[in-house]
Amino acid sequence: MSRVCQVTGRRPQRGYNVSHSNRHTKRWFALNLQRKQLSLNRSKQKLRLTTRALKTLYRKGYLPS
Secondary structure (H helix, E strand, O other): OOOOOOOOOOOOEEEEEEOOOOOEEEEEEOOOEEEEEEEEOOEEEEEEEEHHHHHHHHHHOOOOO
């Protein structure tokens, strides 16, 4: 399964590690994905969400606190 948030669609980003001597080596910035069960219209769905999407869903009232 790919590392994609199923609500926001965010994916890992690519960038560089930059050392003290300013050497650049490629790296991935991974997402903080969490599995969460969401109930919509009396049906439960398991989603992979980023923590930012979780925070938004809590604030909007879609998930119990």
